[in-house]
Amino acid sequence: MGQSVTAFAPATVANVSCGFDILGFAIDRLGDKVSVSFNQEGILRVTGIEGDEGKLPLEPEKNTCSVAIQAMLNKLGSKQGIDIFLEKGLPLGSGMGSSAASAAAALEAANVLLGNPFTKEELVPFAMESERIACGSAHADNVAPSILGGFVLIRDYDPLDMVKLPVPEGIFCTLVHPHIELKTSDSRSVLRKQISLKESVMQSGNIAGFIAALYKSDLALLSRSLKDVIAEPSRALLIPGFYELRDAIKSIGSLGSGISGSGPTIFVLSPNGDIAHEAGEKAKEVFQKIGLGVDVYVSEVNKRGAFIVSR
């Protein structure tokens, strides 16, 4: 075994309210670590996983890390053997982009191991292949911010068109993860297939306002724009405490809240760390009242995405 490279990739929030299906952003500190090294056997393999309570597959064709790196090797036409070791820092199936963080960290590490053949942007399609395995669709709204950092718009998939957006100074996120299980398939099945023209226009207006707010650093506009009339009305019903928390954080000066990914995690955006922590306390109160355990993470919005920890 030769040189080892270790990368970290952050948790992400996708389906950012009015940015349903097109917008994601990255969190600081919370995330997954992946170490990669060459092996002499000429095979791609997952040598171990920590922190997943034995739930994640080691088979290279099912593991998000190896699927992502395989896509990269295919692009290079390489049959290089690589060992992969994954340290999960993220809870599975929480709506925090757990599978995306693993793939992003794996790609960041493997890219360095292989001598940086790709830009960060070029890594995104490889990570999308692993999302296809993990989630059933090759979506980019978690993997792109996990790799690139900040807010990332996925304008289109055919071809992939990403726009990295500015992050207003001081903006913090509180992630609230209630201890309930919510299957992505259930969260998907409640979505309406048809929506009214009026709702679509409202959603357009809000995402347009949100994007302008990021460029203007206009947090009042950002707050007014943080509304999802498409997915949230259906999905929030699957998350007890969602509306109680939304109301509770309004009174303390938070900018707004929404469902992270397909839930059950709820994200709250705040203009600074103090309010973000206070939002976390409000969340604990709300979920204690309804008798549900909850994990709370407070973090700045991450601007740098995946990065190398050691090599």
Add this chain to the structure above:
Amino acid sequence: MGQSVTAFAPATVANVSCGFDILGFAIDRLGDKVSVSFNQEGILRVTGIEGDEGKLPLEPEKNTCSVAIQAMLNKLGSKQGIDIFLEKGLPLGSGMGSSAASAAAALEAANVLLGNPFTKEELVPFAMESERIACGSAHADNVAPSILGGFVLIRDYDPLDMVKLPVPEGIFCTLVHPHIELKTSDSRSVLRKQISLKESVMQSGNIAGFIAALYKSDLALLSRSLKDVIAEPSRALLIPGFYELRDAIKSIGSLGSGISGSGPTIFVLSPNGDIAHEAGEKAKEVFQKIGLGVDVYVSEVNKRGAFIVSR
């Protein structure tokens, strides 16, 4: 009769493709002029209209200029008598914001006549009252850019939430007005009331990309984002030559096209004046082939909105 104040307000493009119902922008030079002066009779009246071929009403409760100024006077609690004279520079019912330009010019002039009691932003709700009379709904996506200039996002109406957006340097518009009559009511009736979730997500992605493109001055992104999957597929069928023109202007480097307002005017955005003029020539060719007369206007995107011509 005392002091007279004359203002000009520009033509505008509303329903800017992916910005259906939420985005408008202003044109240079082409527009309406309104002169106002105090009268001693204590009544609000339209003393004359030029350039409308006798089609516009003089009755104060039906004329867009007087309706707008009446809304302003009501807000002030004033019973001041004002004479209004309108010079139409815009064709009626063309989809170029003709009624909006009249109201905007009237308000700009009256505001100065009355000693500037209102900011430009505060004039918009008065102009919306005249749109209610002229178009049946108090929409702001023509009046706001006609008053404020540039690209204006109408994020919401309850309450009115407008965002003035940056105008990329050098961007030009070609307005193509085919000589067909298209009633707003017909143009409205073809709109679908329900759309698919997928279409709504596409529209959101495109308007988000368009807004980002304005802030980044990224004309390639602007061009990729200039797609309307909501209204255009239905409305374009009512405008002969629409798709032929769209294809013709792509080959010369224009950024894209769309239906202005509810049509029949088509707008083409171009990265500079030369290409905008060439787009105009292409338009003449296209409409000559299908045997339709056409008026073509080429203009920069206007950044200043309504302004005082003389006082």
